[in-house]
Amino acid sequence: MPARAQQGDTPANAQQQFEKGMALMQSGALTEALVQLEAAQQLYAAAADTDGEGKSWLHIGLVYMQTAQYERAREALMQSLALLDTSAKSERGLALLNLGRIWSQHGEYEQALQYFEQARSIWIALGDAATEATTLYEIGKAYSALHRPDSATAAWQAALNIIGDAQNEQFVGQMLTDWGDLQATQGEKERALDSYKRALDIWRTLTSKEQEQETLAKIGQLHLATQEYPAALATYEELQTLASQRHDPTLAIQAQTQISLTQNYISIATLQNDLAQARRLNQVDEQAQVLESLGALQLAIADDGSAISDYEQALALWRAVENRAKEGFILGRMAKLYVKWQKPQEAIDLFNQQLFVWKITEEREREAATLGDIGLAQLQNEDSDGALTSLQRSLALWQILQDLAGVAGAQTNLGIYFSAEGDFANAAFYFAQAVETWNGLQQPAEAAAVYQQLAESQIEQGDVPSALATLEKALTAAQEAADHLIEATVWDRLGALHFQQGDPERAQKAWVQSLRIWRVGGDLSHQAATLGNLGAVLLAQEQPDEARPVFDEALLIARRLKNYAQQGKILDTWATFDKKQGELYAAVD
The missing domain is CATH 1.25.40.10 (Tetratricopeptide repeat domain)
Structure with missing residues (x-):
């Protein structure tokens, strides 16, 4: 909260407040710094010291920049430019540079370039090579965003020529990383790799862990994009080793995820070769099996479009050889993809085909499960009556089969149905039944998940004490299940x-x-x-x-x-x- 200017305030008081604000800003106490800088601005204004007021506005703007309050920063920096004396070149340059950054943040890169160029001319006049290089870096980023790679490259090369690799390694490392990003998007793979590796050497020299990790990940991603899977795998294994050395569970999970993804790509390439071989030899069963495996791997790498194509081909082949079990399995996989894509009618059609297969093969457990899937798809399709009928049929069949795990799943599905319909009393009834069934089966993980759904239905009924008690039970069950x-x-x-x-x-x-x-x-x-x-x-x-x-x-x-x-x-x-x-x-x- 800025202090009010009082009668008798002097420029010395203003300078004192300004210096306090600067010290707080440098220490990272930004909120307190803002209070002092705003007080200084008011005192300078009261003393009609426009240059001091302009410098105060400049640093107020810089505080707002650091807290990502860009509109406030823009207003403060514009005030600064209006007040600063023309001789205050360094301060004016800093205001122009940061105004350019704000316009870049808003995607207005042409406007940003105008401010950056004005700032650069000031740094040239002052002989401030370091800040000129910083401004050239920002110019390069703006040109990169405008898809003008030649101009971006020229700006970044000029920055490197000015500052030199050894003078500011942190700055050079970041610029090389951005340069690598640009080269990668332009398809210049070898140049991108060179930029990333130069940046990586800098991060390792500086022991900048986060930047080293991010750059290794970029190198791995570049290898993946160019289908150089062994190189990608080696990079991600290096990342995994780094995680182990640093005892970093987050990085370990990220590295393992990428290793698994890369291994999936390698497996896909192998299976595609196997498929070509099976087609040459006219091995129908082998083709269908490979396509089924390919579909599963495409799902694992989130390529749903390729997965559905593989499954459609596999389905036709399994039908050709009259393998009913495989036909039913593929139909279910395809139907669940359509549920995921929010296309319930297509999903229902496929589930009904699957249901027909299970009736022919007399697989009652699978029939009961598919009825539940149909009910949830009908709910998504806003067929309330149809959904309820299917879900009740599913529950009844599980009860006839005396399959308690199936019964619990069907009870949960009915709870989901009534929640979607806004009937939270009935939802709570079925969720409570499902919890009781899971507890009877000594399955605490499943019970914990349903306890949460039960608690939500209790909250919707306004029964918060019961919901809190239910969540405590969920906690106990989750801990028991580890x-x-x-x-x-x-x-x-x-x-x-x-x-x-x-x-x-x-x-x-x-x-x-x-x-x-x-x-x-x-x-x-x-x-x-x-x-x-x-x-x-x-x-x-x-x-x-x-x-x-x-x-x-x-x-x-x-x-x-x-x-x-x-x-x-x-x-x-x-x-x-x-x-x-x-x-x-x-x-x-």
Whole structure:
């Protein structure tokens, strides 16, 4: 909250406030720095010191830049340019450079280039080679975004010529990484690899762990894109070794995921060769089996279009040799893809064909399961009556077969149906039955999952005490099953419910527990979300000093994941708190 200018304030007071703000800014205490800088701006304005006021606005803008409040930053920087004396070239250059960055942030690259070029002319006049190189780097990024690779390359090469590899390795490493990205998009694979490897050497010299990891991942991705699978595998195995050395579970999971993906690509290439061989030899069964395996692998690499094509070909071949079991299996795989694509009618048609196959082969358990799938697809297709009939038939058949696991699944499906229909009393009835069945089978993981659904139906009925008790049971079941994913999810839901009920202390304890699990599991997205929740609950308990580093970590992770929605939510929470504090201070004044 800026201090009010009082009669008798002098330029010396303004300078004192300004210096305090600068010191706080350098220490990273940005909120406190903003208070001092805004006070200095008002004092300079009262003293009619336009140059001092302009410098204050400049640094206010830089604080807003660091907190990603770009519109406020733009307004402050424009104020700065309007007030700064023409002799304050360095300050004007800094304002122009950051205005260019703001326009780049908004995707207005032509406008950004105008500001960057003005800033560069100032650095040339001042003989400030380092900042000129920084500006050339920004110019190169803008040209890259405008798909003008020659201009981007010229700017980056000029920056390298000015600064030299040894003068600012961090800067050079980042520029080489961006240059590699541009070369990769232009199909210049060898040049991109060279840029990435030069950057990688710099990160290793600087022991910059995060940048080293990210650059290795880019190298692996480039090998994957050019179908150089052995090289990609070797890169990701190097990343896995790095994770082991650093005891980094998040990186270990990422590396293993990429290793599995690369191995899938290698397997796909092998199977495609096998398929060509089977076709040459006219081996129908072998062709169908290979196509089925190919479809599963295409699903694993998220290539659903290729998967459905492989399954369609496999289906035709299994039908040709009258292999009913395989036909039914493929029909189910295809139907579930159409459910995923939000095409329920196509899914229902395929499930009905599958049901016909199971009736012919007299496989009653599979018939019961398919009836459940049909019911859920009909629900997605907004056929309420048809869905209820299918789901009830599924439950009845499981009961006849005395298959308790099937019964529990059918009861859960009916709970889902009634939840979708807004009948939460009936939903709770079926979820409770399913939980009882799973507990009878001593299957705590399955029980824990359904307990959560039961709790949601209780919340919808306004019965929060019962929901809290149910979530505690879910927690116990998840811990008994050693299912850490479900346990963390339950802790998260407990935290949210306690917070909504005005119990921030219990909410904080719950979110601390879930965060512990997400950290061990290396789940960055959930870590960021839970940290954001913890920050909010600390603010609710009027602990802003404790909340700040929590929000900072959440924001850092969200930026790393390029999750802009999560970044916005975190910043909005903090900004709302800042606004409330400002209103409070104004009332006190």
